[in-house]
Amino acid sequence: MTDTVDVLIIGAGASGAAVAWSLAETKMRIVCLEQGDWMNPAAYPASGRDWEARQLGDFAINPNRRARAADYPINEDNSPIKVGNFNAVGGSTILYAGHFPRFHPSDFRVRSLDGVADDWPLDYATLEPFYAENDRVMGVSGLAGDPAYPPHEATMPPLPLGRSGRILARGMNAMGWHWWPSDSAIASTDYEGRAGCINLAHCTSGCAQGAKASTDITYWPQAIRAGVELRTRCRVREITTNAEGMASGVVYYDAEGVERFQAAEVVILACNGIGTPRILLNSASGRFPRGLANTSDQVGRNLMFHPYAAIHGYFDEETDGYRGPGNCIWSQEFYESDPSRGFLRGYTFEFVRGQGAVMAAVQGMQTGRLPWGAAHHAAYRKLHAHRTGMVAICEDLPEAHNRVTLDPVLKDGHGIPAPKLHYTLSENSRRMLDHAVARGSEILRAAGARDIATEAPIQSNGVHLMGTARMGTNPERSVVNEWGRSHDVRNLFIVDGSIFVTSAGLNPTRTIQALALYIADQMKRRLSTLFD
Amino acid sequence: MASDDAAPGPGLTDAARHALRQVAAMMIPASAEYRVPGADDELVFADMLRSTGRDTAAIARALADLDARAGGSFAGLDAARREAVAGEWRAAASPDFILLQRLVLQCYYRDDRVMRSLDMEPRPPFPKGHVVEQGDWSLLDPVRKRARMWRDAP
Ligand SMILES: Cc1cc2nc3c(=O)[nH]c(=O)nc-3n(C[C@H](O)[C@H](O)[C@H](O)COP(=O)(O)OP(=O)(O)OC[C@H]3O[C@@H](n4cnc5c(N)ncnc54)[C@H](O)[C@@H]3O)c2cc1C
Numbered sequence: 001m002t003d004t005v006d007v008l009i010i011g012a013g014a015s016g017a018a019v020a021w022s023l024a025e026t027k028m029r030i031v032c033l034e035q036g037d038w039m040n041p042a043a044y045p046a047s048g049r050d051w052e053a054r055q056l057g058d059f060a061i062n063p064n065r066r067a068r069a070a071d072y073p074i075n076e077d078n079s080p081i082k083v084g085n086f087n088a089v090g091g092s093t094i095l096y097a098g099h100f101p102r103f104h105p106s107d108f109r110v111r112s113l114d115g116v117a118d119d120w121p122l123d124y125a126t127l128e129p130f131y132a133e134n135d136r137v138m139g140v141s142g143l144a145g146d147p148a149y150p151p152h153e154a155t156m157p158p159l160p161l162g163r164s165g166r167i168l169a170r171g172m173n174a175m176g177w178h179w180w181p182s183d184s185a186i187a188s189t190d191y192e193g194r195a196g197c198i199n200l201a202h203c204t205s206g207c208a209q210g211a212k213a214s215t216d217i218t219y220w221p222q223a224i225r226a227g228v229e230l231r232t233r234c235r236v237r238e239i240t241t242n243a244e245g246m247a248s249g250v251v252y253y254d255a256e257g258v259e260r261f262q263a264a265e266v267v268i269l270a271c272n273g274i275g276t277p278r279i280l281l282n283s284a285s286g287r288f289p290r291g292l293a294n295t296s297d298q299v300g301r302n303l304m305f306h307p308y309a310a311i312h313g314y315f316d317e318e319t320d321g322y323r324g325p326g327n328c329i330w331s332q333e334f335y336e337s338d339p340s341r342g343f344l345r346g347y348t349f350e351f352v353r354g355q356g357a358v359m360a361a362v363q364g365m366q367t368g369r370l371p372w373g374a375a376h377h378a379a380y381r382k383l384h385a386h387r388t389g390m391v392a393i394c395e396d397l398p399e400a401h402n403r404v405t406l407d408p409v410l411k412d413g414h415g416i417p418a419p420k421l422h423y424t425l426s427e428n429s430r431r432m433l434d435h436a437v438a439r440g441s442e443i444l445r446a447a448g449a450r451d452i453a454t455e456a457p458i459q460s461n462g463v464h465l466m467g468t469a470r471m472g473t474n475p476e477r478s479v480v481n482e483w484g485r486s487h488d489v490r491n492l493f494i495v496d497g498s499i500f501v502t503s504a505g506l507n508p509t510r511t512i513q514a515l516a517l518y519i520a521d522q523m524k525r526r527l528s529t530l531f532d
Numbered sequence: 533m534a535s536d537d538a539a540p541g542p543g544l545t546d547a548a549r550h551a552l553r554q555v556a557a558m559m560i561p562a563s564a565e566y567r568v569p570g571a572d573d574e575l576v577f578a579d580m581l582r583s584t585g586r587d588t589a590a591i592a593r594a595l596a597d598l599d600a601r602a603g604g605s606f607a608g609l610d611a612a613r614r615e616a617v618a619g620e621w622r623a624a625a626s627p628d629f630i631l632l633q634r635l636v637l638q639c640y641y642r643d644d645r646v647m648r649s650l651d652m653e654p655r656p657p658f659p660k661g662h663v664v665e666q667g668d669w670s671l672l673d674p675v676r677k678r679a680r681m682w683r684d685a686p
Contacts, residue, residue: 044658046656046657046658047656047658047659048656049642049654049655049656050583050638050642051656051657052638052641052642053583053638053639053642056634056638057585057586067586104682104683104685105682105683105684105685106682106683106684106685108685109685109686112685112686113683113685113686123685124685145676147675147678147679147680147681147682148681148682149682150682160664160665160666160667161665161666161667161668161669161671162664162665162666162667163664163665163667165667166667166668166671169667169671169672170671172675173671173674173675176674178675178678178681179672179675180672180675181672198658198659198660198661198662199661199662199663199664200657200658200661200662201657201662208657208658208659209658209659209661320664322652322657322662323662323663323664324662324664332681335681336681336682336683353664357641357642357647357650357652358637358638358641358642360641361637361640361641362633362634362637362638365633365637366630372558372559372560372618372622373558373559373561374561374563376559376560376561377560377563377565377566377568381566381650384650385650
C-alpha cells in the first residue's frame with residue numbers, strides 16, 4: 001500500500017472518473033481513493049414501493065439529511081441555499097438529473113463581453129474536442145441544430161416530448177420564445193451496453209435501469225479494465241508535502257478506519273467544489289499555513305451554486321406526472337446578456353415533467369393547495385399528474401465573500417474538520433430570479449395553467465458546486481493554472497468544479513468532464529516537463 | 533416496504549400512536565366517492581408505524597407538542613376542540629410537524645387501493661417502467677426557423 005504510485009486521484013465522481021480513464025492509456029500506476037462505495041443499482045429506490053420516501057431519506061440529496069457512512073457533514077447555517085451531493089463511486093452523478101448542456105463561447109469571455117468577473121484562461125474551441133470525447137463515453141440524447149449553440153451532434157435521438165413537453169412547447173410558441181429538446185445524459189436508446197430509458201420517473205435517486213450516465217457505469221468500468229486501481233471507502237484527510245514543497249502523498253482512513261499513508265508522484269483532486277477546498281484547507285502545514293495551494297488566499301472563495309427558481313403550473317389536462325425522465329426541453333431565450341433586463345448574464349429554463357404521487361401531496365400540503373378533511377381527495381386529484389413547469393438556472397457570479405472554510409467544531413466520522421459555507425445571494429442574482437419567475441409565469445399562463453406555484457431561490461438545490469479553487473494565469477488571483485496545475489505545488493492538479501472561473505447559467509457537469517479530459521490531455525502531452 | 537431507512541427506532545408510545553392515528557384520520561378521511569380508505573386505515577397505519585425510521589424522535593416531539601397544545605391529551609378532547617387544536621398545530625408548521633405530515637402522505641399515497649383509485653398500477657417503477665408518448669415534434673418548426681442566438685467570443 002505504501003509503494004509510491006505515479007498518480008493518485010482523490011474522488012471517483014464525474015471528474016475523477018474522466019481523468020482516470022484518460023490517463024489510463026499512459027500505463028502509469030494510477031490509484032483512485034474514494035470515500036464512498038460502489039452502488040448497487042438493484043437496490044435503488046425505484047425498485048421498491050417506498051421509492052419516494054427514500055428520496056427523502058437514505059437517497060436525500062442533502063448529505064446532512066442523508067447521513068450515510070460515506071457522507072461528511074456540512075455546516076450550511078450561513079447559506080440560504082443548501083447543498084446536494086452524493087459520495088460513492090460515480091460521485092454526485094449517482095443522483096444528478098442528467099441535464100447535459102455545454103457552455104457557450106461567450107461563457108468563457110464574461111469580462112470581455114459583459115464587463116463582469118473574469119475571462120477563463122481557455123476557450124470553447126479548446127474544449128470542443130473534449131466535449132465530443134466526453135459525449136461519446138457518457139452518451140448524449142439530443143437534437144442537432146439548436147440555434148442557441150454552435151453546431152454539435154448528439155449521440156442518440158432526443159428524449160420524448162411527452163404530454164408535459166407538448167403543453168410547455170405550446171406556451172413557448174405562443175410567446176414566440178426559443179426552446180429545444182434538452183441535451184441529456186440519459187440514453188434514449190440502448191447505448192454502449194447500457195439499456196435505454198424506460199421512464200421510471202425522477203432520475204435523482206439513482207437510475208435502476210442504467211440509462212442515466214453516472215460514471216460508475218460509464219468511465220469507471222473502462223478505466224478499471226485499463227488498469228486503474230480504485231480503492232473504495234477510503235477517506236482522505238490531507239495531502240502531505242516534502243521538503244521541496246511538492247506533494248508527497250496523502251493520509252487517508254481505509255475501509256476499516258485505519259489511518260494509512262499513500263505516497264504519490266502526482267496528486268489529482270476531484271472531490272467537487274466543497275470537498276476539494278476542504279482537503280486543501282485541512283492540509284495546512286508550517287510551510288503552507290493558509291492551507292495547501294493557497295498563497296493566493298483563493299482556496300474556498302468564489303463559491304458559486306446557481307440560484308434556481310422553480311415555476312410550476314397546474315393544468316386541466318393531464319401531464320406526464322409520475323412518468324418519464326425528468327429531462328425534457330430547455331429554453332435559452334434569456335441566456336445571453338441584455339442589460340435592459342436589469343441584470344447581467346442570464347439563465348436557462350429547464351422544463352421538467354411532473355412529480356410522483358407522494359411529492360404531489362407533500363408539496364400540495366406545504367403550499368396550502370391541499371386541505372385536510374373531506375375536501376382532500378377532490379383537491380388532490382387536481383394536483384396529481386396535472387402539474388408541469390420549469391426551473392431557471394441563474395448564472396452565479398463569483399464573489400470572494402461566498403466561500404468554504406473549515407468548521408471549528410463540526411467533524412466527520414473520522415474526526416476530520418467539516419466544511420462550513422458562507423454564502424449570500426447577490427443583487428444581480430435576485431433580479432435574475434425575479435425576471436425568471438415573471439417570464440416563467442407568462443409561459444405557463446400562455447400554455448393554459450390555471451394556477452401557478454413559484455419558489456425562488458429553491459432552498460434545497462445547491463447541487464452545482466463551483467469556483468472554490470479557480471483557474472487563471474495570475475498566481476495571485478487563482479489556485480490552478482490554465483491546465484489545472486496548482487500554481488504553488490507543481491505536482492498537484494485539480495479537475496473538478498472547483499476550478500470554474502465563472503458558472504454560466506446552466507448545469508456544469510459536461511464542462512467539468514470536458515475540462516478533466518483536457519487537463520489529462522495536457523498532462524500526457526507534457527509528461528517529460530510536467531513539473532517545470 | 534422495507535428499506536435502509538425503515539429501521540425501527542425507539543418507537544412511539546401507545547398514546548402517541550393513538551394521537552397519530554387520530555391526526556391521520558383528520559388529514560385524509562376515507563371516501564366512498566373515490567373508493568379509498570382513510571389514512572387511519574389499518575394497513576396504512578401499520579405501514580406508518582414501520583416507517584418512522586430516522587424521523588421517529590421528531591414525530592414523537594410533534595405529537596408531544598400537539599398534546600401540550602391540547603392542555604395534556606389531544607386524544608381526550610371532543611371533536612370540535614380537536615379540530616381547533618390541530619388547526620393551530622398545523623398553522624405553526626414546525627419542522628417536526630412537517631416530518632409527521634410527510635410520513636402520513638408517504639404511506640397513504642403508496643397504498644394499493646389509493647394508487648388504483650389514481651389509475652396507477654400498484655407496483656414500483658422498476659423494472660416495468662412507464663410509457664411516455666413521443667409527442668408532436670412539429671411544434672418545433674417555428675424554432676427551427678430562428679436565426680442563431682449565441683454570441684461570438686473574442
Ligand atoms: C440531485 C442532483 C442533481 C444534479 N443534476 C445535475 C444535472 O442535471 N446536470 C448537471 O450537469 N449536474 C447535475 N448535478 C451536479 C453534478 O452531479 C456535479 O456537477 C458533478 O457530479 C460534479 O463532479 P465532480 O467530479 O466535481 O464531483 P462529484 O461528482 O461530487 O465527485 C466527488 C467525489 O469525491 C469524493 N470525495 C470527496 N471528498 C473525499 C475525501 N476526503 N476522500 C475521498 N473521496 C472524497 C466524493 O465521495 C465523491 O464521490 C446534480 C447533482 C445533484 C446532487
